[in-house]
Amino acid sequence: MNENERAGIFLCECSKNISDRVKIEQIKEKFAALPDVDTVKITNLWCSPEGKKEMEETIKNRGLTKVIIGACSIKQHEKTFMNVLEKAGLNPYLMQMVNIREHVAWVTDNDEKATAKATAQLKAAYERVQHHQPFSKKEIDANPDVVVIGAGLAGCEAALNLASKERKVYLVDKNPSLGGQASKYESSFPALECCSCMIVPKLQEVMENPNIEFLNYSEVEDAVGFFGNFKVSVNKKAKYVIPDKCLGCNVCLEVCPVDVPNEYDDYIANRKAIYFQVTGATPFIPVIDEKNCLRFKEQDCSKCKEACMLDAVDYNDKDEKVVLDAGAIVLATGFDLFDPKQIPALNYSLDNNIYTSLQFERILSNTGPTNGKLVKRDGTMPKSLIMVHCVGSRDERYKNYCSNVCCSVLIKMSTQILEENMAQGIKITHIYKDLTIGSPGMEDMFNKLEKEGVSFIKVPNPNDISINKSGEGLAVNLNGHGPINADMVVLAPAMVPNKNAQKFIEMLMLSTDKEGFFTSTHKKIDALSTPVDGIFVIGSANYPKDITNAIIDGSCVAGKIMSQLIPGEKLEVETLISTIDEEKCSGCKTCIVVCPYKAIGFDKEKGISEINELLCRGCGTCVVACPSSAITSRHFENDTILAELGGLL
Amino acid sequence: MTEKGFEPKIAAFVCNWCSYGGADIAGSKRLQYSPNVKLIRVMCSGRVDPQFIMEVLRNGADGVMILGCHPGDCHYIEGNYRTMKRHGMLKLLLKQLNIEEDRVILDWVSASEGEKFAKVVDKMNARITELGPLNWDKVLSRT
Numbered sequence: 007m008n009e010n011e012r013a014g015i016f017l018c019e020c021s022k023n024i025s026d027r028v029k030i031e032q033i034k035e036k037f038a039a040l041p042d043v044d045t046v047k048i049t050n051l052w053c054s055p056e057g058k059k060e061m062e063e064t065i066k067n068r069g070l071t072k073v074i075i076g077a078c079s080i081k082q083h084e085k086t087f088m089n090v091l092e093k094a095g096l097n098p099y100l101m102q103m104v105n106i107r108e109h110v111a112w113v114t115d116n117d118e119k120a121t122a123k124a125t126a127q128l129k130a131a132y133e134r135v136q137h138h139q140p141f142s143k144k145e146i147d148a149n150p151d152v153v154v155i156g157a158g159l160a161g162c163e164a165a166l167n168l169a170s171k172e173r174k175v176y177l178v179d180k181n182p183s184l185g186g187q188a189s190k191y192e193s194s195f196p197a198l199e200c201c202s203c204m205i206v207p208k209l210q211e212v213m214e215n216p217n218i219e220f221l222n223y224s225e226v227e228d229a230v231g232f233f234g235n236f237k238v239s240v241n242k243k244a245k246y247v248i249p250d251k252c253l254g255c256n257v258c259l260e261v262c263p264v265d266v267p268n269e270y271d272d273y274i275a276n277r278k279a280i281y282f283q284v285t286g287a288t289p290f291i292p293v294i295d296e297k298n299c300l301r302f303k304e305q306d307c308s309k310c311k312e313a314c315m316l317d318a319v320d321y322n323d324k325d326e327k328v329v330l331d332a333g334a335i336v337l338a339t340g341f342d343l344f345d346p347k348q349i350p351a352l353n354y355s356l357d358n359n360i361y362t363s364l365q366f367e368r369i370l371s372n373t374g375p376t377n378g379k380l381v382k383r384d385g386t387m388p389k390s391l392i393m394v395h396c397v398g399s400r401d402e403r404y405k406n407y408c409s410n411v412c413c414s415v416l417i418k419m420s421t422q423i424l425e426e427n428m429a430q431g432i433k434i435t436h437i438y439k440d441l442t443i444g445s446p447g448m449e450d451m452f453n454k455l456e457k458e459g460v461s462f463i464k465v466p467n468p469n470d471i472s473i474n475k476s477g478e479g480l481a482v483n484l485n486g487h488g489p490i491n492a493d494m495v496v497l498a499p500a501m502v503p504n505k506n507a508q509k510f511i512e513m514l515m516l517s518t519d520k521e522g523f524f525t526s527t528h529k530k531i532d533a534l535s536t537p538v539d540g541i542f543v544i545g546s547a548n549y550p551k552d553i554t555n556a557i558i559d560g561s562c563v564a565g566k567i568m569s570q571l572i573p574g575e576k577l578e579v580e581t582l583i584s585t586i587d588e589e590k591c592s593g594c595k596t597c598i599v600v601c602p603y604k605a606i607g608f609d610k611e612k613g614i615s616e617i618n619e620l621l622c623r624g625c626g627t628c629v630v631a632c633p634s635s636a637i638t639s640r641h642f643e644n645d646t647i648l649a650e651l652g653g654l655l
Numbered sequence: 656m657t658e659k660g661f662e663p664k665i666a667a668f669v670c671n672w673c674s675y676g677g678a679d680i681a682g683s684k685r686l687q688y689s690p691n692v693k694l695i696r697v698m699c700s701g702r703v704d705p706q707f708i709m710e711v712l713r714n715g716a717d718g719v720m721i722l723g724c725h726p727g728d729c730h731y732i733e734g735n736y737r738t739m740k741r742h743g744m745l746k747l748l749l750k751q752l753n754i755e756e757d758r759v760i761l762d763w764v765s766a767s768e769g770e771k772f773a774k775v776v777d778k779m780n781a782r783i784t785e786l787g788p789l790n791w792d793k794v795l796s797r798t
Contacts, residue, residue, distance in 0.1 A: 079679045080671075080696070105694075108682025113773070114690045123690040130695065525732075537732055582698075602732040625731035626702030630741065642702055647695070651711045654693045655664045 012044035013135065014070040015128070016061055018052045018077035020107055027111040029121045030076070036125060040132065044068050053083050058090050065094035072135045073101040076128050079108050097140030099581075099641060102131040126654055133653030137646040145576035146620065148234030149333040152567060153178060155226055155510070158186020159205065159553055160545025161338030162212050163560025169217035172573035176330045177212065178221045178240055180506065181270075183287035184209040186340050187546075188553055190270065190284065190364065192371040192378065195418035195552075196447025198425065202286055202373075209288035221328075223293050229335060229513050232620045233540030234577045238330045244323040246294035247280070251318035254282075254290040258310035258319065266298045268375075272365040274356055275375030280310045280319075285373035294319075333571045334540045335514065336563055337524065339507040341546035344398035344405055344499040351472035352397070352497065358480060359383055360473060360495045363415055370422060380428040387429045388493035392482050393420065395438035396468045397497040404469065405500040407521060409550035412498035413441050414448050419496070420455055435461040435490060437468055437482065445552060463487070501550035514541050515604040523549055534563050537603060539621070542566065582640045583622035584629055588614055590636035597628035597637060663783035665692040666711050667720035667776070669764075670700045672730035674722035676766030681773045688773040689780035692720065700724070700761075701734025705745040708759055713791055718758045718783040722775065725763040735763070752794055757782050 015037050019025035034046045045068050051057050052075065065073065073096070075087055080103050088098035106124040114120035150173045154161045157179035169175040183189065191201040212218055221242055228239040262278035270283050279299040282292050300307040301321065311319040343362050346354035354360050359382050361369070372378040382388055393416045398404040420434050434455075441462075443452055456462065465471065465484050472483045473495060481489040503522045511518060516536050517525045524543040527535040533549075534542050544559035545551065551559070571577070586597070586606075591614040598606045598615055605621035606628065608614075617628075617637075626639040635644075669675045675696055681688065697703060700723025708719045721738060729735040742761040749756055760779060764772050 079675075079682075081676065081679060105679075105682075108679045109694055110690070112682040112685050113688055115687045116690075119690045123693065126693050130693070600737060602734070623731060625699040625734050626697065627699065627731070627734050627737050630702065630704045631737070639702065642697060644704070644706075647697070647702075647707060648710060650695055651666060651707060652714065654666055654695060655711065655715050 011042040011071050011136070012069055013042050013072040013074065013132070014044060014064060014068060015046040015074045015076070015132075016052055016064075017046065017048045018057075018075070018107075019048060019050050020078060020111075021050060024077070024107050024111045027114065027117060027120045028106055028124045029117060030124075032121060033076070033125055033128065037128065037132070043132075044070060052077055053086055058086070061087070061090050062094040065091065065096055070096065071100065072138065074128065074131045074135055075101065075103045076106045076124065077103065079105050097142075099141045100135070100138050102135045102138070104128050104131045130650045130653035134646055134650035137643065137649055138641070141581050141640060143581055144579050144619070146234055146579060148571055148575070148577040149236075149331050150571050150573040151175070151330075151332045152334045152336060152571075153236070153238045153330050153332040154336045154338060155179075156186065156338035156340055156545070156547065157181070157184045157212070157220065157222070158338060158340045158545060158556070159188050159208075160340075160547075160556040160560045161186070161336065162208060163557045164336050164338065164544060164564050165218050165560075166208070166211055166215065167561050167564030168567060169215050171217065173217070173568075175218045176221060176238075176240075176332065177218055178224050178226055178238075180223065180225050181283055182223045182245070182291065182293045183283040183289055184212055184220070184222075185283075185288065187364070189287060190272070190371065191367050192374075193418065193422050195414050196445070196451050198418065198422055206286070206288055213289060222289070226510075226513075227327075232618065233538075234333045234571065236332050236335055236540065238332060238335065240328050240330060242326040242328060244296070244325050245291070246320055246323045247292055248318045248320050249289065249291045251316045252291050253316060253318075254292075255315075257313045257315070258292060261309040261313045263307065263309065264298050264300060266295075271368045271375050272362065274361070274365045274368055334542065334567050336567075337507065337510060337514075337541070337543045337547055338545045338560070339504045339510070339547040341501040341550060342504050344502050346397055346497050346499055348398065348404060349469055353473050353475075354497060356383060358473070358475060358495075359388070359493060360480070360497065363412060363419075363496060363498045366419060366496045370419060370428070380423060380432075382494055388432060389429070390433040390479075390492040391423070391429075391435070391494050391496065392480075392490060392492040393434065393436045393496045393498065394468050394471065394482075395436065395441075395498050397499040398469065399500040400439065401467060401469045405502065405521060407500070408442055409501040410442065411501065411550055411552045413438065413443050414445060414552065416496065416498050417443065417448065417451050417455060420460055421451055424455070424458055424460075433459075433461075435463060435492070437463050437465055437471065437484065439465060439468055445554065463490075501546055503547055507547055514538060516541065516543075523547075534559060534566065540571075579620050580622065580624055582624040582642070583619050584617055584624060584626060584637050584639045585619075586615055586617055587636045587638065588612065590634050591615055592634045592636070594633060596631050596633060600627050600631045602627070661784060661788060663691045663717040663780055663788070664715055665718040665720065665779060665783060666716050667692045667694050667722055667779075668700065668703045668707075669694050669696055670723045670730075670734075671696060671698045673724035673728065673766050674700075674764040674772065677722070677764035677768045677772040680767055680769030682769075684769045686769055686773040688776045691780050691783075692776045699729065699731045699734035700738040701729075701731065703738060703741070705741055705748070708745060709748075712754070712758070712789060715791075717786075717789045718760075718779060720775070720779055721759075721761045722764045722772075723761070725765055728765065754789065754794060755786055757786065758789060
């Protein structure tokens with residue numbers, strides 16, 4: 007050690023837990039003789055108030071420059087002793103704690119061997135600590151505001167819970183209105199509760215909350231920054247309708263000459279170029295679709311403007327680009343359905359009266375193209391209906407997981423049809439692999455259906471059935487079972503991440519699992535956080551889930567953000583990060599490739615890599631990868647580790 | 656190959672989040688295992704540079720263990736995958752030096768696996784005892 011070093015060694019008896027096995031008096035003698043060791047002290051419990059006081063005074067009075075502690079696990083008391091150092095005026099990183107309890111006293115059956123092992127571990131610490139450097143905590147100003155991307159039920163719930171006078175929420179959605187997929191459903195399980203009655207009050211609250219700014223019909227174009235300091239660029243698309251003037255009377259729709267497939271009816275019907283997301287949408291304001299409006303195809307149509315009695319149509323509207331400052335980003339982009347066309351044997355097509363679950367929701371909905379009448383394409387009522395579970399699900403060829411919700415959805419829809427007498431005498435048959443109906447009330451709903459004559463046929467794999475035209479209707483062929491005839495078939499495809507979320511993977515430096523869902527920090531204990539601090543994923547974007555759990559996600563993420571991003575408080579960032587020596591860096595970019603947090607950027611002018619100290623977590627992977635040895639890991643430098651190894655054996 | 660009274664010198668790199676915790680649990684459960692394995696803590700097994708291993712073998716170690724999080728559970732997401740690859744490459748180098756591959760092992764111990772920690776340590780101690788001391792001069796003199 008350097009001449010001015012004065013090391014202090016504090017050995018703990020740990021109420022005999024250590025001293026019964028490890029002969030610490032012997033160790034004390036040995037270490038007291040080492041150069042630069044100023045003090046070696048033993049006490050019963052260094053973590054006790056008296057112990058901590060004594061340690062603090064010793065450090066101060068003896069002017070200790072380095073501290074070594076032989077005691078319990080780092081996980082128990084490293085923080086405790088770092089605080090003692092700080093109080094004594096010594097940088098908390100100038101200490102090394104050695105576990106001679108869990109790692110020595112408690113696991114060695116022999117005094118001599120235990121003492122020898124403890125001595126070796128302490129020697130390693132003594133060698134190591136000579137290389138320790140003082141590091142200071144780094145704090146940054148943080149913006150408590152939040153951007154929530156996706157205004158379905160998960161996103162809306164998050165916004166409602168987060169918004170306050172001290173925390174603004176920007177709720178961004180590419181659609182004209184709130185509610186996401188749920189705005190398409192007529193009823194919800196298990197009580198067949200009217201879905202819009204259930205969700206509209208919540209959506210209204212979002213509209214009326216003064217601390218939530220809803221950027222509808224808007225798309226996120228870019229996001230840069232880091233936890234506490236994100237800048238999100240959003241394009242607020244031109245709507246061509248003035249919200250304050252529009253009363254939602256529909257006259258503009260009636261005169262529009264355009265007819266295009268309606269994505270909000272999942273393409274089973276058409277809409278105009280000026281349209282509402284859905285009848286009764288919140289907000290109930292139409293927008294003009296530039297892709298299909300004749301004015302954008304060099305035609306001089308102004309029918310909607312002429313018909314509007316409130317002068318609410320404004321052809322001069324323009325896109326507006328804004329940049330939102332926020333401390334956290336919540337992705338709530340929701341789900342799409344697996345495309346059954348990927349299974350040719352199903353002959354999925356509307357003309358065949360084969361629908362997906364979402365399309366069927368639109369048929370059953372009062373706001374849908376049939377006004378809630380259960381009819382086939384030709385307008386007549388079906389006499390028989392087959393519902394196929396697990397389409398594209400739980401199958402290695404397609405999606406190898408269960409989407410949790412579909413079985414309940416099909417049971418709900420069957421119940422709705424029967425209870426509301428939507429098709430007198432209709433015969434309903436379910437084809438399923440397993441019924442996953444674990445949510446409250448679903449078992450009852452299922453039992454009731456069986457009692458009412460709904461058939462449930464179990465097959466090894468619904469993806470192996472085939473559906474063919476048979477006369478006026480369809481024949482569903484199951485292997486090892488005669489064909490079942492039906493007028494109409496509903497397929498329940500797997501829920502997959504919304505394709506619009508793809509762009510966020512690169513933009514936010516996230517990663518996805520093999521099924522395309524965003525990777526969480528930990529699927530079990532931290533499912534809504536991503537490895538990028540400050541970015542969270544909720545709702546079905548995270549994993550397929552029902553309304554109940556999407557809303558729970560919204561509340562949960564709000565709680566997380568409220569405790570991590572406190573208005574007025576600074577954010578502490580990781581101190582023990584890695585740094586690149588500019589002189590040594592050859593610009594090979596190997597470190598950039600290996601960093602799990604994408605914390606390393608490249609300075610094109612200097613031709614070297616740069617570590618963003620606010621994103622680095624100090625794992626040290628890049629240090630080993632660097633062929634030029636240009637990267638140093640704070641507190642775990644090569645020399646430090648080699649010194650520790652030297653003292654160890 | 657075995658020398659009477661030979662006590663191996665083995666260094667084990669333990670990662671802060673998983674294997675260090677596993678060692679703690681072994682302690683809480685009072686599972687007894689060989690004290691020949693000494694521990695050195697790193698934040699992630701991905702910090703373990705093959706050069707450390709070569710250095711410690713050169714300086715008297717008879718064996719080295721790298722104990723990280725199970726694949727998929729790395730606290731830093733993928734550090735342990737890097738370790739796997741580096742260990743694979745290191746084994747090729749050891750082969751060239753005629754150093755037995757069992758002298759440098761990589762294993763996974765989660766923060767709750769006290770039993771596994773003790774087992775893995777004792778297994779290593781037994782194996783290295785079997786292999787005998789690593790005589791570095793002898794290694795260098797082999798052609």
